[in-house]
Amino acid sequence: MTNIQLTQDQKELIERMGVFYEQHGIQPMEGRIMSLLIVCDEPELTFDQIRELLGISKSTTSSALNMLMLTKHVIYRTKPGDRKRYFASNIVQWQQSFTENFQKFFEVIKIMKEALAQRTSETPEFNRQMAEFIEFIEYLSVEFPRLYQEWLQRNNEKKQ
Amino acid sequence: MTNIQLTQDQKELIERMGVFYEQHGIQPMEGRIMSLLIVCDEPELTFDQIRELLGISKSTTSSALNMLMLTKHVIYRTKPGDRKRYFASNIVQWQQSFTENFQKFFEVIKIMKEALAQRTSETPEFNRQMAEFIEFIEYLSVEFPRLYQEWLQRNNEKKQ
DNA sequence: CTTTTGGTTCGGTATTTTCAGAACTAAAAG
DNA sequence: CTTTTAGTTCTGAAAATACCGAACCAAAAG
Numbered sequence: 001m002t003n004i005q006l007t008q009d010q011k012e013l014i015e016r017m018g019v020f021y022e023q024h025g026i027q028p029m030e031g032r033i034m035s036l037l038i039v040c041d042e043p044e045l046t047f048d049q050i051r052e053l054l055g056i057s058k059s060t061t062s063s064a065l066n067m068l069m070l071t072k073h074v075i076y077r078t079k080p081g082d083r084k085r086y087f088a089s090n091i092v093q094w095q096q097s098f099t100e101n102f103q104k105f106f107e108v109i110k111i112m113k114e115a116l117a118q119r120t121s122e123t124p125e126f127n128r129q130m131a132e133f134i135e136f137i138e139y140l141s142v143e144f145p146r147l148y149q150e151w152l153q154r155n156n157e158k159k160q
Numbered sequence: 161m162t163n164i165q166l167t168q169d170q171k172e173l174i175e176r177m178g179v180f181y182e183q184h185g186i187q188p189m190e191g192r193i194m195s196l197l198i199v200c201d202e203p204e205l206t207f208d209q210i211r212e213l214l215g216i217s218k219s220t221t222s223s224a225l226n227m228l229m230l231t232k233h234v235i236y237r238t239k240p241g242d243r244k245r246y247f248a249s250n251i252v253q254w255q256q257s258f259t260e261n262f263q264k265f266f267e268v269i270k271i272m273k274e275a276l277a278q279r280t281s282e283t284p285e286f287n288r289q290m291a292e293f294i295e296f297i298e299y300l301s302v303e304f305p306r307l308y309q310e311w312l313q314r315n316n317e318k319k320q
Numbered sequence: 321c322t323t324t325t326g327g328t329t330c331g332g333t334a335t336t337t338t339c340a341g342a343a344c345t346a347a348a349a350g
Numbered sequence: 351c352t353t354t355t356a357g358t359t360c361t362g363a364a365a366a367t368a369c370c371g372a373a374c375c376a377a378a379a380g
Contacts, residue, residue: 063369
């Protein structure tokens with residue numbers, strides 16, 4: 001039995017954030033767990049605290065947490081002499097996983113190139129536009145990581 | 161009855177691209193239609209050609225095409241003295257819709273700021289990391305459109 | 321060895337999503 | 351006015367998904 005309680009405001013915010021995540025392709029319960037870990041005053045929660053605060057079953061908690069760890073949205077740490085895991089939102093590493101996601105997205109060019117290669121040469125305008133799009137994505141896949149590096153540097157300077 | 165035929169290779173490519181789209185949150189059939197419009201030698205297809213080439217019903221074709229037009233993934237034009245609509249992939253505008261999607265994503269900061277504002281001040285490290293993440297997204301939402309503008313300009317210069 | 325803790329795995333149900341088919345419609349053609 | 355064309359809308363079935371509860375398991379505590 002956890003002694004943590006959520007205020008009405010927190011509960012509402014969790015639902016609203018959950019909807020946002022859902023609209024971006026994340027499962028409802030996974031979205032709620034992520035939101036909980038950001039909204040809740042405690043920066044870390046155990047399996048059972050999550051389960052009780054959201055009022056869900058162990059199986060749902062288990063599979064959602066495992067998926068969230070697979071997708072790097074959630075991390076956990078352990079404490080000496082304590083068998084429980086303490087789960088936390090991975091905002092710390094979000095910048096990185098954010099850029100990793102971009103990289104993954106840029107894979108679209110592979111299939112696009114394949115499609116372009118097998119196209120008839122009788123539609124030059126269409127093919128030119130496809131080539132241009134491929135170039136754009138390639139441009140981004142170079143420029144975007146640079147943007148990230150610049151931000152890192154700028155942020156480091158600020159700290160000193 | 162359409163006289164267009166797809167090769168085995170084209171069919172396979174359509175399925176593979178379809179899966180890719182599906183993994184990025186697009187409905188299976190919508191993904192297949194988009195792929196078809198890119199893979200097929202004809203840069204434009206009619207309602208009925210799409211329906212026949214994919215072997216799907218009119219209702220499915222109708223709702224999928226309407227959704228794809230709503231999301232700006234597909235456009236159509238008409239021809240004088242012809243009641244049919246000729247559908248095409250909107251790769252021309254993809255660069256733009258791509259960047260528009262980014263803008264929409266950046267809305268995450270609104271909810272994040274709200275969540276940060278209501279947090280306890282007793283977790284300074286956690287709050288600092290959240291603030292840093294928000295700053296990062298704000299940085300991107302400024303820098304990314306600039307990147308896009310630069311590409312547009314570079315591309316225009318190349319054409320002249 | 322037995323019990324408790326901190327989960328995982330399995331099987332089933334309820335909900336949601338995806339699609340087909342039939343009935344419908346508005347505009348053009350005959 | 352009737353028929354054809356080019357779709358749209360509605361209903362329902364099938365498939366996929368999300369979730370629960372119960373059984374299970376491995377490590378630690380008693």
